[in-house]
Amino acid sequence: MEQALKILIIDNDKTNRLAIQRSLKPIVPLLELTEVNSRKKAISLLKQKSFNCVFLGYLLSDADGLTLLKELQNMGIQTPFIVLTPSKNQEITQEFIKSGAWDYILESMISPDTLLKTLKNSLRIYKAEKALTLSNQKLRKNNEILKQKNKELKQQQEQINLKNLQLQEASRRQSQFLATISHELRTPMNAIMGFSQLLLRQYPDPLTPQQVDIVQRIFNNSQNLLSLINEVLDLSKLNTDQMDLKVEEFDLGVLLQFTIEELSSLRSHKNLSLEVDIDLKNPLIINDKNFLRRIIINLLSNAIKFTPAGSVKVKVWEIDAETIAISVEDTGVGIAEEDLETIFTPFQQVDQTLTRQHSGTGLGLAIVDSLIKMMQGEIHVSSELGKGSVFRVEIPRCLSSNLS
Known part of the structure; x- marks a missing residue:
């Protein structure tokens, strides 16, 4: 030196x-x-x-x-x-x-060696920093030129943002319209179902077998239509942030058994076997009961719908002390690997043709995916054509009430 x-x-x-x-x-x-x-x-x-x-x-x-x-x-x-x-x-x-x-x-x-090594490194870095400062000064000049171009880009970005806001508003109005129409349709549909059920009781006068068949068809079709209307209404609520979590403590085993009993008529018509495996050391969880019930209904009804013969199995277990898993497994038609990425997209069905065998809006899995995310959970699917599918849901055992 x-x-x-x-x-x-x-x-x-x-x-x-x-x-x-x-x-x-x-x-x-x-x-x-x-x-x-x-x-x-x-x-x-x-x-x-x-x-x-x-x-x-x-x-x-x-x-x-x-x-x-x-x-x-x-x-x-x-x-x-x-x-x-x-x-x-x-x-x-x-x-x-x-x-x-x-x-x-x-x-x-x-020590002398440590000090010398540290000094050399620091001085070398300091010299490099000074050189970098000079380079930065040159860059600043170039940045002035870029600023002008950035102003032009900013104006273009503002125009794009304005268009996006207009599209968002149009989407909001569309969702609001769907919600209004769905709500208005539910009232007469519930009335049709109610009167159909009264007629099916055959009191005070009995119906002929042909009349019973006609009224039963009216009731079944009304029930299907009401299910479709409810899906559209749920999706519109999700799109407009009108669906809130309601956190409460409940017995998952009881909820699962009750929900499966509700859907027993769907499988009985197809003679499918339904297995239920509940393996919980503690069945009590703190989450949204109605959300979870809707998730189970959608997954189980889908499994029954797309399983012409064989079995459906529902399993519940504890991954760990904080996480609950629910799986719905079927031996149905299955899903092709290339279609797995789109099955949670709204209005998306694997078979989009007008002559498709299974009816529906294509909203069920999209609603399930949205509800699970609101519950801070995850959904995974594995499937093979002709062999069936497995949908696995993982949710926290205890969801904080301040998320509701």
């Missing part, structure tokens, strides 16, 4: 100052070493004089080294700072580095 190396030591620990002094003098012939032990003296000195490097201790006579480092950084002092940190205290070291220190040396590791 041809020029004198100007070093400043800021530390209240006399032992550290002496150790640095004794270590530097043999390896740096031209050395200007200055020592201070307080924040006040350090600030005053750094305002008047520049140094090649500053060694900064953790404790000063009137402050701590971390506070001083932050203050010097705010003042714009660019000198490389090497901090002296207590042994095996990573938290202090990390705080110094975050606050702008260039490097650190453990107090117990102060």
Whole structure:
């Protein structure tokens, strides 16, 4: 080093100052070493004089080294700072580095070799930083040119945002329209179903077999239509954020058994076997009961619908203390691998033709996916054409009430 190396030591620990002094003098012939032990003296000195490097201790006579480092950084002092940190205290070291220190040396590791290596690294980095600063100045000039172009892009972006807002408003109005229509259709549909059920009771006068068949068809078709209307209404509520979580404690086993009984008529017509495996050490969970019931209904009715023969199995178990899993497995028609990515898309069905065998809006799985996400859960599906499908739902056992 041809020029004198100007070093400043800021530390209240006399032992550290002496150790640095004794270590530097043999390896740096031209050395200007200055020592201070307080924040006040350090600030005053750094305002008047520049140094090649500053060694900064953790404790000063009137402050701590971390506070001083932050203050010097705010003042714009660019000198490389090497901090002296207590042994095996990573938290202090990390705080110094975050606050702008260039490097650190453990107090117990102060030696000529360590100091020389650290000094060289810091000075080399400092030189590179200065070169980078010059490059940045050139870049700033180029940035001025880019700013003008950015203004033009910003104007274009604003136009795109305006179009997006218009599209969002159109989508909101469409969802609101669907919700209104669905709500208006439900009232007469419920009335049709109610009157159909009254007629099927055959009181006070019995019906002929032909009349019973006709009324039963009216009831069944009304029930199917009501199910479709409810799906459209649910989707519109989800799209307009009108569906809220209602967190409560309930027995998952009881809910599952009750829901399966509701759907027993669907499988009985097809002579499908239905297995239920509930393996829960604790059946009580805290989540949205109605959401979970709707999820089970949709998955189970889908499994029954797309299984012409064979079996459907529902399984519930605990993945761990905090997570519950529910799977619905069938031996039905299955889903092709290329269709698995789209089955949760609204209005999307694997068979989109008008002559498809299975009716529906294609909203069931989209609604299930949205509800599960609101419950902070996940849904996974595996399937093979001709062999069946497995839908697995994972939800938290306890969902915080502040999410509702």
